[in-house]
Amino acid sequence: MSKPSLRVTQGRFELKNKPLSVIDYTGHISGMDKSDQLLSYCPLNCKSVKWWKKPFFHLLTLSLIQSHILSNKYGKIKGQQIQPLDIFVKAVIKGWVDACAPECPAIGPLTTLDRLNGKHFVTYVPSPPEKTTTSYRNCKVCYDKALKAGKSPKAKRKQIKFWCNKCSVALFLEPCFKLFHTKRDYTV
Known part of the structure; x- marks a missing residue:
């Protein structure tokens, strides 16, 4: 929680007084803006009889996007190359299949060995x-x-x-x- 005070910041053309809470918000919201932007590229507007499918796939997509953002953020610190979202999601799903393959006969013999x-x-x-x-x-x-x-x-x-x-x-x-x-x- 910020104190109710103003800070002078550089605007586009002139100096402006902004509340400290607004400056904190815009400084820390960048990850959420990126998440909302990437989530808008994968809309889940499918009509379904089962009510739980839409929130389930929304949360699954949101968690994949959030993990992609964190992976790229901490990958930059470690000097790793930034991955596009589609390659990241394929790698995560492949990891799930490889981890699940010995216990999941429903996947079928062609996806496992x-x-x-x-x-x-x-x-x-x-x-x-x-x-x-x-x-x-x-x-x-x-x-x-x-x-x-x-x-x-x-x-x-x-x-x-x-x-x-x-x-x-x-x-x-x-x-x-x-x-x-x-x-x-x-x-x-």
């Missing part, structure tokens, strides 16, 4: 209930290799009828099935 453990067997891709669609799929390893090489995966489509039932991923028997289940980076 469960594909490297356990018993995996080749089966046929299950036929869809509609007869109009085909049960052939793209090989995951070949598709990801084409993407990594910068080629269009649709240019040379390799569709097959085999997949790993545990991972729910279509794979050629040789060499893709072995690569996918034994190497961390199977696109090399």
Whole structure:
């Protein structure tokens, strides 16, 4: 709490008398202004049946923005490079997934490294209930290799009828099935 006194400050063109409380407020509010500005870039105007979703995602977004501001503020002191908000949020979410992965089977084997453990067997891709669609799929390893090489995966489509039932991923028997289940980076 400031004392009710005035202080002379330099305005844009002339000297002005300002209350000490106003000077303290403008000196310490810069983080909140930045937070409000960044929060306005991520509006959550989604209509939802569940009432709690809007405040939950608002608070989640607000906490991510506040942590981004603090990370950049203290990163500058340590001499680290300032990160943009989107890269910071991706890094935080990746950290959450990596921390949660061993305990969360709901995330699925493709986001974790469960594909490297356990018993995996080749089966046929299950036929869809509609007869109009085909049960052939793209090989995951070949598709990801084409993407990594910068080629269009649709240019040379390799569709097959085999997949790993545990991972729910279509794979050629040789060499893709072995690569996918034994190497961390199977696109090399």
